Each structure stands twice: as C-alpha cells, then as structure tokens.
Amino acid sequence: MAPRPLDGWELAVTEPGEAASPAHLGRDLDWIPAAAPGTAAAALQASGRWSFEAPVRLHDKDVWFRARLNGSGPDTLRFEGLATLAEVWLDDVRILQSDNMYLAHEVNVDLAGEHVLAVVCRAIAGRVAQTRPRPRWRSAMIAGDGLRSLRTTLLGHMPGWCPPVDVVGPWRPVTRLRRADGVRVLHADLRAVPEGRGGRIVVTLDCDMDAADAPPAVLIGAGAEAPLRWTAPGRLEGEVRLAEVERWAPNGYGAQPLYDVRVRIGESLIGLGRVGFRTIELDAGPDGRGFALRVNGQPVFCRGASWTPPDIVGLQGGADLYRPLLEQARDAGVTMLRVSGVTLYEADAFYELCDEFGILVWQDFMFANLDYPTGDPAFAASVAEEARQFLSRTQASPCLAVLCGGSEIAQQAAMLGYPAEAWSGPLTHEILPAAAAALRPDALYVANSPWGGDLPFCADAGVTHYYGVGAYRRPLEDARRAGVRFASECLAFANLPDAATLERLLPVPAVHHPRWKERTPRDVGASWDFEDVRDHYLGLLYGVEPARLRSEDPERYADLSRAVVAEVMEATFAEWRRPGSPTGGGLVWFWRDLWPGAGWGVIDSTGEPKSAYWALRRAFRPTRVSLTDEGVNGLALHLVNDAPRALDVVVSFACLRDGAVPVARGEARLTLDPGSARTLSSAALLGSFFDVGYAYRFGPPSHDVCVAALADAASGAVIAEAFHFPLGRGSARLPVSIAARAEQDGEGWSLVLSADRLAQSVHIVDQGYRPEDDWFHLAPGREKRVRLRPRSAGQGPPSGRVLAVNASSSFSYRTC
8 A cells, every 4th residue: 555645734833832733723814725744834935925034933832734534434644854842633632742753653543534634843942841850961053952852853053154044844745555455565675684605685574455365475586585484463474585686886886786576465465664684883993992983894984964954944855855965965976974963864766866876874863962851761762762763764774874852962972072972872872872772773873972982072082073173173184183083073164155046046245245154154152153163274274364365355265175074085085095094084064055155064055065075085085195294205106996997097196396397207117906995106107206295405496386196097087186285375476378169978077177287176157067176276287078968958169267376367258
C-alpha cells in the first residue's frame, strides 16, 4: 500500500490558549492555504506575510492546520513529524499528542463520511515543563535554555548565524494508509554483511497481514533469492548468501554498487530498498589518540563540510532539492558530509543520494549545546524512540559512517569551567550508543563532537572543532602545529557570494550596513564577527589594510576577500593531506548558506558556488599535488593518489621571476600506486641548491612564485597544480595579459585561457554559463581549458569577462 498524502490544508494563527479544541475556534479566523509537509512560516511566506526582512514570530502563538478527510471504515493516519507541541484532532476528538518533532506516529481511525482533521501546534514560549531537573550548566549559545526539554530543532534558536525562523507545523508528510487485502510491512530490519569476497543480505520483517494463514515468502537480492521463514506471528526472517559482491567505496576511492532488495509474500512483491556492502573501521593511530576511517580496509581521508537544510523556511527535503547540491559535493571530491546536531534529520532521499554518490555521512543525533534532562523517564523514552526511528529508516544506507551523540555538549560544559563529570551523561553514553549498537553496528559511534582529548576540544586527540586557522586567527602554520587528528568542524569564514548574487539579493553596502551585518555570522557575546576573521587573513596574506582598502577600493576589497578564503582553505588542506600528517579528515563549517549574505557556506543560498567551493574542489581532488614551505629545507611537493588505479605521471617544478621567467626548474617521471602518497623535495627535483623558499636570503630574491604541476605521462594533460609565493601573495599589480577564447565541441562550450605571466586568483564572470573551475591561479606558458555549463536551457553563446587579482583590468570574451 502506497501512502496517500492529504492535501487541501489551510492555516490560521491564534493567541495561545484561545481555543482548547477545534470547536472553540472563532468563525472569523483568517485562514490561508497551507501544505503538509510544510511549516507555518512557509505558508505565510507563500501568502506574502513572511520574509527574512520581516519574519513573523510564531513560537508565542497557537498555529492551527486543518484539512477535509473523507472515507468510510477503518483507516490509518501517519504523521511523519509535527513541530513541536502538537495535538491532532479528528473533528472534536483529540487522537494524538506529540512533543517531539522527530517522532513519527500512526493513529488508527474509523471514518464515516466527511471529517475535519486539525493539527494545532501550541505556543512553546513559557511552556517548559517544571518537573524536569534543572540543568547542571546553562548554554551561552542557545536563545532559551528551556529548549533542553523540548525536542525541536535549534535552527532559529542560534542567534548570530541563523535566520529567525520559527519551526512550527507538520514539517514532514501527513498520509493515509488505507487498510486493504494483502501484506503491509510494519518494520524491516535489513542488513548487508560483507564476508570475504561475498556477503549476506539479512532480513527480519514484522508484517500486518489480513490473510489468516502465513503465505510462503521469498527474499530477492543481488540476483539471488532464498526462502523466508515465519518465526512468530507476523514475523519473517531469512537471508540471501552471495558468493561474490562488489564493495561500495567512498567518492574517488572506487565505485558505489547498490543492490535492490525485495520480498515476495504470497502474491505481494514489496521493495525494501537498496543495500551496499562495505566495512568501516576506526584507525586510532599508533598512540591510540587519533581518529581516521578505514573503509573496506583502505585509509580514507574524510574531506567535506557540514550540511545545512536546503529549505530553511519550509524544511522540505526531497530528491529535487538534494540532488543539485549533492552533485556539487560529489563533483568537488567530497567524501563526507556531516549532519550537525543543531539542524535536523534529513529525509530519506538525502541518504539515498549519498549512497548513490559515494558520500559518507557523519550523522549527529539532534542534540547540541545543552544539558538534556535524561533523568526524566518520559524524555529518555522519547529520545530513545527518536533514535530508533531514524536508524530504522536509514538502516540499509552504506553512506551512514559515523553516528555521534551531538554537537558541543561536552565542549560547552568544559569551556564554562565545569568538571569532567558534567561534560556528558546517560544520553551520549547509554541511550544513543545502545540504539546505534542495536541497529547500526556497522557504523562508528562517537559520544560527542568534539570529543577525545584531555579537554573535549583538544585538537591533537579524537575529533575537534578546529578554528586555530580561522576564528582564533592563528598563522597558517598552526594547521600543522596543532596536530589535528580529525576536524569535524573547521575553517569558518564570512564567505562572500559572487557580485551578481549580492546585487540581486542583498543590494546594500558591504560590511557595515545593518542588513549586511545581520547576516554576517558571529559567536554570541563575542566583540568580533567572522568578517573580522577574514579581514585578519586578508591583511596577513596580501599585506593590505582591509579597512582602508574597503573604503578606497571596495571592488578590489571584495575580490581579495573572495581570494583569501580560497587561499587559506587550500593551504590548510594541503597540510592535512600531506604524507606524514596525523589528520584523518576535515569538514568545513558549512556547505550552503541559509540565507543571502556573507555566510559560512561555500555554496550561497541560491546554490551558486563561492570562491571557497572552487578552492576545496582543488584541495579535495583524489589525485593532487600540493606545496608546503619547510623552511631551510626548501619546499616539499606532496603527491596523493586516492584513486583505485595506478597513474604514470610527470611532476614538474619551476621558480619564476616576475611571474614569467623560469630561473630554476626540474621534473621527474614516476608511478603513483592506487591509494598512495609520497613527498619529494624541491632540491631533489632541481638537482642543486636553490633558495626556493627565500629562507637563506643570500641577497635579493630571485623569484616571486613557485609552480608545481602533476601531468599525465602519456597525454601531457595537467591533472593538478600547486603554487607557492615566497614573498607573499600581495605583490603589486603586474601588467598581466590574459587571452580568452570560447570554443565549442560535441560536449558544449569551453573557455581557453592563457597568460603571459602568472595570473592570481582568476575569476570568470558569465551570466549565462557556470565554469567548472574558478578562482584558480593561471601559470604562464600553457593553455588552460575550462568547461562552461549553461545555467539554463537554450542559452546562447558565452560572453563574459576574466579577472585576476594581480591584473589592473579585466579581459572580455564573446562568441559571434
């Protein structure tokens, strides 16, 4: 039986307690169209009554949703999620109460003609239960410490970075499950168990059957089948054994084979979803203090970001919303996304697409920054059921790699000065790990994020939220000095969207306009924001005075601001991915902005990539070269090949004067084995002494940039490049000349670029096309071909500009 969604919803807002039941609602209420799934804010927005500029507060109101329901006889109503203190009424009979927006509920009803189904979401302001124990400590991050006893998202309650959206209403589907002849699967325990070269698909089903006798049943999966046996009334168990299966691997490390699983029960054929075979192990390193993943026995560097919901107002999730964002992540080389405890559990389509794209998921349970009242039996039972329901519906997903008790619970307590016994409790050490062990023993469990050191946020043990490079304004060298083991959050900057996005959605002067500042992320209570952090690195890397540059040349200030975050992110991951690094992964905070502005996202709120995205796309390549400054030892060239195939490559290195004239060069041909990494010294490639990093300073500098390139040995095609600026990135503008021409072939349009000297942070501006690389350095002496993808169907020929931050003008291109 396919669930049938209920439509025809409408919404009205009343004062709290004004109507105890639908019968008490006034006849003159202003009802507007609504939807389920949907939120009250989304309905008001669609009616022109809510916007980011003029949000309507709803947590201090009662919000009513209603729809007509017709039918006769027994029926089942399913509510996938109601936010937050909700009551459901059928006519004037209350059939359900819920105080956990993450719980799904089913209610059996008897229908007799036309009915009115009403959902009222009661005001949560001032509704904190007094019977629950007082917190051991109070959060400095959350607006309203009473939220500790309410199971609702913290989105909208995190002042400083989140839009003021009150989450109210049936945010997940409301459906009818009409009873019919046949079999309905109430619960499926579905597991893919690798064994040697093969594996087993193991199933336990609880069924609701109309048939008096248990019919024969067969499990079908991966081209094989086996009988299921009835082990109890309504329960089926069995397994399919497979002699050989292909392993599921993360993005860039191999393929992602998925196998359909179905069950035939009598005449009914029921799909159970898709499974993938993989193993995940924790590699704690030789000292036992590390955190890294091995997937199918192979080390995996987890590179990615923290995920944010694609629809912050309506909180909707579906393949159409998820796919373009996850495709961008896949194309950028992302191997892991983290769903943070300050957000929400995503819909099934999110995990299914991560399965398809090979993106591992670090999944926090939805707890963060608060001391939760697990001493209350009702609360403990509710969160245990919440965990069970989430793990049950995602049980077959191979992408689910790490399950985490929540975000910054232990860190919050520790930073407030409380002793270790106050950092955690039964929630993260008993309730949640028990659910994980029962339903997802194939995933790792972490008590909290961060967690693992003498203090829970120490960088050199376990998992950390690393902001040494970033909020704490440490030099770039701190990325190595801190000994980061695994950064489940890192590198948050106020990342500027492209100028076209700002002109369209936030047309106000940057930095000091109130609307701009409202959308610039900050930590509550801090005297600085993340724009100040970006400006710090702008001065450090480019030798400019940000405040002066902003007032005298705001366009150049904006371009350098975009360039600097890209440079910092790429340099940090170069440190973490080099051979010998103790770091097992880094997840940038975060993937996509929640609203227009200079937010933390590397994708803006419209889905358009920012400069940081392009830097991470280069830093996340499965096969890459990077450069690090090793002081008097010169430069180190780090070669990484995560791909499952060997590569014959030529690595070249050159030092350029005035960004153009080679004063030293060398190259070597070698083979990079699958899953390998190695380091070469600049001295080994050059074959003699040369002060490549300008460390010895025997006289004036001989060059201003070093260029390393990794090329395919057979074709000569450049796979990856890296650049080092021994004198800093902020040298005076040079008379750079960039040649740009658009060419068309069977796959579409490309832009072919070349420069007479090094062009820094090249940016392509084309309103009709999106480039497949941007904000890159362009080395002289060879052409770079950048594929252009149309932003809409039927787009005409490309026409745009090319800019570089060390050029005094832009360079136009067009196709006649």
